Amino acid sequence: MSDHYTMEQEEIFSKVMRAGRRTYFFDVRSTKAGDFYLTITESKKFTNDDGSYHYKKHKIYLYKEDFSEFKDNLEEMINYVIEEKGEEVISERHQKDYKKETDDVAATAEKASENGQPDTSNFTDIEFDDI
Numbered sequence: 001m002s003d004h005y006t007m008e009q010e011e012i013f014s015k016v017m018r019a020g021r022r023t024y025f026f027d028v029r030s031t032k033a034g035d036f037y038l039t040i041t042e043s044k045k046f047t048n049d050d051g052s053y054h055y056k057k058h059k060i061y062l063y064k065e066d067f068s069e070f071k072d073n074l075e076e077m078i079n080y081v082i083e084e085k086g087e088e089v090i091s092e093r094h095q096k097d098y099k100k101e102t103d104d105v106a107a108t109a110e111k112a113s114e115n116g117q118p119d120t121s122n123f124t125d126i127e128f129d130d131i
Contacts, residue, residue, distance in 0.1 A: 012036060021045045038062040 013028040025041040040060045047053045062070055 035064065037064065038067075 011027040012030055015026045017024040017026070021044055023043045023045075025039075025043065027039045027041070028036050029039060030036055038061075040062065042058045043055050044057075045053055045055055
């Protein structure tokens with residue numbers, strides 16, 4: 001793994017999606033020949049008994065020749081889950097009052113419009129070097 005990992009080029013285009021303890025990184029990278037491929041990395045935060053934490057990462061490499069079939073399969077699986085179980089999360093561990101980060105931003109904007117002043121307390125400056 002280390003040989004392939006160290007040979008990876010810098011990201012050409014990247015997106016980050018936070019989802020609770022998990023963070024998903026979508027990165028477009030360049031091959032040696034100058035073509036592009038996609039990596040999808042799941043990073044999951046684990047808390048140790050002493051309060052410290054560590055991350056476990058899993059990475060998928062997706063090449064252009066597989067994009068169409070991958071997208072079709074992903075869409076089929078997502079549609080199946082939604083059709084069978086709906087969009088509401090069913091989980092013993094899931095919090096009923098869970099809101100995605102985007103909901104918090106919308107609520108902050110709504111609160112700011114109520115009192116006439118922006119409330120920036122929920123905003124975070126993100127440096128990509130820190131990720």
